[in-house]
Amino acid sequence: MPPRIVEIRQNVLKQNDLLARELRRRYEDAGVFVVNLVSGPGSGKTALLEATLTTLARDHAVAALTGDLATDNDARRLARAGVPVRQISTGTVCHLDAKMVGDALADWDLRALDFLFVENVGNLVCPASYDLGEQLRVVLLAVTEGEDKPLKYPTIFHSADLAVITKSDLADAVDFDRAAAHANMRSVAPEIEVLETSARTRDGLDRWLDRLTQGARG
Amino acid sequence: MPPRIVEIRQNVLKQNDLLARELRRRYEDAGVFVVNLVSGPGSGKTALLEATLTTLARDHAVAALTGDLATDNDARRLARAGVPVRQISTGTVCHLDAKMVGDALADWDLRALDFLFVENVGNLVCPASYDLGEQLRVVLLAVTEGEDKPLKYPTIFHSADLAVITKSDLADAVDFDRAAAHANMRSVAPEIEVLETSARTRDGLDRWLDRLTQGARG
Numbered sequence: 548m549p550p551r552i553v554e555i556r557q558n559v560l561k562q563n564d565l566l567a568r569e570l571r572r573r574y575e576d577a578g579v580f581v582v583n584l585v586s587g588p589g590s591g592k593t594a595l596l597e598a599t600l601t602t603l604a605r606d607h608a609v610a611a612l613t614g615d616l617a618t619d620n621d622a623r624r625l626a627r628a629g630v631p632v633r634q635i636s637t638g639t640v641c642h643l644d645a646k647m648v649g650d651a652l653a654d655w656d657l658r659a660l661d662f663l664f665v666e667n668v669g670n671l672v673c674p675a676s677y678d679l680g681e682q683l684r685v686v687l688l689a690v691t692e693g694e695d696k697p698l699k700y701p702t703i704f705h706s707a708d709l710a711v712i713t714k715s716d717l718a719d720a721v722d723f724d725r726a727a728a729h730a731n732m733r734s735v736a737p738e739i740e741v742l743e744t745s746a747r748t749r750d751g752l753d754r755w756l757d758r759l760t761q762g763a764r765g
Numbered sequence: 766m767p768p769r770i771v772e773i774r775q776n777v778l779k780q781n782d783l784l785a786r787e788l789r790r791r792y793e794d795a796g797v798f799v800v801n802l803v804s805g806p807g808s809g810k811t812a813l814l815e816a817t818l819t820t821l822a823r824d825h826a827v828a829a830l831t832g833d834l835a836t837d838n839d840a841r842r843l844a845r846a847g848v849p850v851r852q853i854s855t856g857t858v859c860h861l862d863a864k865m866v867g868d869a870l871a872d873w874d875l876r877a878l879d880f881l882f883v884e885n886v887g888n889l890v891c892p893a894s895y896d897l898g899e900q901l902r903v904v905l906l907a908v909t910e911g912e913d914k915p916l917k918y919p920t921i922f923h924s925a926d927l928a929v930i931t932k933s934d935l936a937d938a939v940d941f942d943r944a945a946a947h948a949n950m951r952s953v954a955p956e957i958e959v960l961e962t963s964a965r966t967r968d969g970l971d972r973w974l975d976r977l978t979q980g981a982r983g
Contacts (some may be wrong), residue, residue, distance in 0.1 A: 555773065587806040588889045588918060589910025591906070616890065618916050640921065641859065641890035669917070670890055671806045672834065672859035675909025691909035691935070698836050699887070700806060702857065720938050 563677055566645035570652075570680025577657035580763035581665065583679050585703060586687035587696070588669030591713040593621045594746035595687065595755075596664055600628035602756055607661040607763075612651050614643040614668045621666060629657075642673035645680060661763060671696065675703035683762050688715040690723040694731055701735035709740045711755065716745040781895055784863035788870075793798070795875035798981035799883065801897050803921055804905035806887030809931040811839045812964035813905065813973075814882055818846035820974055825879040825981075830869050832861040832886045837883060844908030849873075860891035861896060879981060889914065891922035901980050907932040908941040912949055919953035927958045929973065934963040 562602045572583045584592045596611060605607045610631040613621045622634035635647050648665060657663070665681060667674040669750035688696055691714055704710065710732050718725070725743075732739055742758065744751035792799045802810045814829060821827045830847040831839045840852035853865050866883060875881070880981055883899060885892045904925035909932055915922045922928065928950050936943070943961075950957055960976065962969035 588914055589805060591909070615917055616921050619912075620913055620916065639890070639894075639902070641888070644947065669805065670859070670888060672857070672886070672888055676857075680879070689909065691907065691932070692842070695836075696806055697836055698838065699833055701835050714909070715838065717935070717938060720935060 550622075553655065560676060563645045566649055566678040567678035570645055570649055571682075573657065574663075574680060576680065577618055577660070579657045579660040579663050580683070580759070581663045581681045582683045582685060582759065582762075583665045583667060583674075583681035584685050584687065585667045585671075585674045585707065586669065587671045587692060587700075588691075590669070590687040590689040590692060591746060592669070593624055595711065595713060595744060596625060596666055597628055598746045598749065598752055599664065599756065599759070600630050602752070603662055603759070604628060604630050607665070608659055609662040610660050611619050611664040611666060612648060613629060613666040614647070616668065625666075629654055637668055641668055641670045642677050643667050643679060643736075644677045648679050652676065662759065669705050671700040675700075675706045682707050683759075685709045687711050687713050688732075690718045690728075691721050694724050694728040697728070697731040697735050704732055704736045704739065707739060709742065709758065710736075711746075712741065712743040714745060714747075715743045715750055716748045773807050773949050778894060779973050781863045784867055785896035785898040788863055788867055789900075791875065792881070792898060792900065793945065795878070797875045797878040798901070798977070799881045799899045800900035800901045800903060800977065800980075801883045801885060801891045801892075802905065803885045803889075803925065804887065804907075804971045805889045805910060806885075808887070808905040808907040808910060809964060810884050810887070811842055813929065813931060814843055814884055815846055815961060816967065816970055817882065817974065817977070818843060818848050820970070821880055821977070822846060822848050825978075826877055827880040827882070828873075828878050829882040829884060831884040832863075832864060832865070834858075843884075855886055859886055859888045860895050861885050861897060862895045866897050874892055880977065889918040889921050893918075894926045900939040901926050901977075903927045903929055905931050906946065906950075908936045912942050912946040915946070915953050922950055922954045922957065925954065925957060927962050927976065928954075928958065930959065930961040932963060932965075933968055934962045934966045
């Protein structure tokens with residue numbers, strides 16, 4: 548990129564970090580645990596979130612924000628869980644940023660919530676650089692995407708706290724190499740936690756939900 | 766985005782279009798058919814390209830450029846087909862642009878080639894806006910990604926000439942709704958051609974290769 552664009556991009560990121568810091572303070576003051584879900588398109592963010600919202604909503608106050616370029620399909624899918632859901636349409640922008648999230652939350656009373664899930668735009672590149680003030684960043688990798696993705700998109704794996712391997716019910720059908728996937732994740736993100744789930748069979752969902760409730764407890 | 770960034774981005778795109786026009790003229794003068802493959806991460810661009818290069822190389826002079834943020838894994842995979850392959854490392858940039866392609870091709874004698882394949886960075890957003898001078902833009906959609914992706918990422922489907930549904934051997938395992946996928950593609954890109962392939966079983970590869978050789982004949 549030309550130097551002028553790099554410079555402007557750095558300013559945008561700096562501004563984002565300031566807004567993200569404000570959001571983080573707002574979340575902490577309100578006592579809400581905020582999770583940012585990032586992944587490539589079709590890795591199963593919405594499916595995991597549907598299962599998560601439905602189950603958590605039995606004992607907790609939960610809500611979701613979902614980012615998408617063009618449709619509100621995901622917001623409508625998530626709303627079926629019976630929890631408050633808001634859509635952020637990004638147009639041609641390949642990520643959510645702290646301002647979009649702050650605007651979407653402007654009139655929400657976050658103190659009423661235990662969990663807020665933010666479903667980012669499906670993209671393994673752009674969302675990596677945008678802090679949304681979340682307490683937990685989760686990157687999803689579907690077994691159908693290939694074990695090499697952490698090496699090819701290192702920044703987003705490096706920026707995440709937790710990786711969830713999704714669609715584990717298809718692991719055998721695609722000869723998923725679990726050891727290679729774990730090794731590749733650890734090579735770019737040595738500290739990352741790794742869980743494995745299938746939203747379809749519900750395998751691994753209990754551990755994922757436990758991890759979330761532990762996180763919320765601080 | 767702030768107005769200043771929008772303006773600079775428009776200038777970048779304008780500059781890209783001028784370079785793409787030069788590349789297109791160069792390709793036409795050289796008589797090489799250039800195909801730009803775009804898709805999300807893990808949709809099977811490299812697997813389709815491996816099968817394509819291996820088969821086409823029997824009767825044609827073929828080569829490939831492959832874009833990746835950080836690794837040369839794909840270039841090494843493709844080189845196993847025994848054809849010339851060059852890697853373009855984009856760092857944190859989520860697409861190839863015409864300058865990167867022009868630089869990578871600077872010392873190549875394109876007249877010696879029948880086909881040049883350009884494998885873009887795995888991303889369903891960024892590559893849509895960057896003309897690389899190609900004669901054919903192909904968007905891949907794996908059956909494992911879900912039928913809704915054309916609606917969620919309309920620009921890239923709208924910008925493509927041809928859509929290839931990949932990993933068709935997994936269609937039953939994921940309850941792929943073929944009719945919905947076709948309807949969604951046609952709703953955002955009414956003129957788009959659609960093929961279906963499996964690089965693993967080789968189903969549909971003959972039609973794909975026929976389409977390429979027809980394209981190359983003009």
